[in-house]
Amino acid sequence: KATKVVDRYQGMVKGYSGVFRLGEATSTWDADSPVIQRESWEHIKDEDIRKAAASFMGEIWQVPPMFSAIKHQVGGEKMYDKARRGESVELSPRRISIYKFDIERSLE
Structure with a gap:
């Protein structure tokens, strides 16, 4: 019976959460692979992050x-x-x- 409503559930708004580390990059864009690049991040201000999120x-x-x-x-x-x-x-x-x-x- 539940298979009749699967499409309704798949179309619902989804929520995600995640973690990002400033100044690090991996080949898979996630934390499951080794860091392949490190850059300075100390110059980034909280306001810069808020503006990026808003975009x-x-x-x-x-x-x-x-x-x-x-x-x-x-x-x-x-x-x-x-x-x-x-x-x-x-x-x-x-x-x-x-x-x-x-x-x-x-x-x-």
């Missing part, structure tokens, strides 16, 4: 990263499987909506 608000176009679970149109293979083999596929931008973007400071 994401509303409807924007986003190109998903290769290391994502999005399935490729040809063959239905997940993009991160292709990326791990060193393959690259040009992904089309997708329209997304961001309604809220909270920033909490951590000194870890």
Whole structure:
């Protein structure tokens, strides 16, 4: 019976949380791989971060990263499987909506 309402749930607003570290970059754009680049970040002010977050608000176009679970149109293979083999596929931008973007400071 629940399969009849799956589409309704998949279309609901989703919430995500994450952590970012200023001045570090990885090849997969996440914390699951080693840091490949470090840059100075001390010059970045809290206001700079707030402005950057505000630029994401509303409807924007986003190109998903290769290391994502999005399935490729040809063959239905997940993009991160292709990326791990060193393959690259040009992904089309997708329209997304961001309604809220909270920033909490951590000194870890």
